[in-house]
Amino acid sequence: MKVTVKQWHAVAYWRWDTGAPGDQDANADEDAEEDVCGICRVSFEGCCPTCKMPGDDCPLIWGQCTHVFHMHCLLKWLNTASSKQQCPMDRRPWITAERKVDR
């Protein structure tokens, strides 16, 4: 069956809480362009290039160095010998940060 969407009406949207200053800001969309994974350059709210659907199946990962990536992108990097287990941004040893869910 072929379905044609004639109109749609958004009632809510989600975004990852990356801890960036603009996160609580209603106008954060202005800066949305900056919020991309440094490895694949796709936005955090999109998914990594190997996934089809954004959301919990393609989560983000935070390092203690505060840098954020799509988890799948970062794991691809850490799985290479050349990564030397370092953060791609600052080359410090990658240590995944514990995130407390407080909201």
Next chain:
Amino acid sequence: MATILTKRLNKELREMQTHGLPTGITIVRADDLSEWLLSVEVLGNTLYEGEKFCLRFEFPHNYPIDSPAVTFVADDKWTAPVHPHVYSNGHICASILGPEWSPVLSVVSVCLTLQSMLASCTSKQRPPDNDKYVSHAPRNPKNTRFHYDDDTV
């Protein structure tokens, strides 16, 4: 696995076309996703004033996880800059193209790094082992184990 390469390179290309390129850098050819050519000029008062070079980027299938193979084009049209880290066959000894590669680097950031490597050069000369290296060099510089022993040039 090819998707990360395709998506990332298309994105880089789109950004170059919409936001423009840094001064001195232009696209010579980027019409497929296996090999790009970009020209690099070093502006201002440097040893390479008035010279123009061409960089060839060859992308492995899982770029940017793996580094691109980057060389200066050395053929009948282009020559490689005379620089202590650049062999006459165009191979470049730069740590970011080898063990210091990071997937957050990009085509533009590599061009900028090499542009500033040329800009800070104080003495135009080939690497001391140029002739020996060039006669035995593999086609792909990523198969060379360079020694990164001199950060000051």
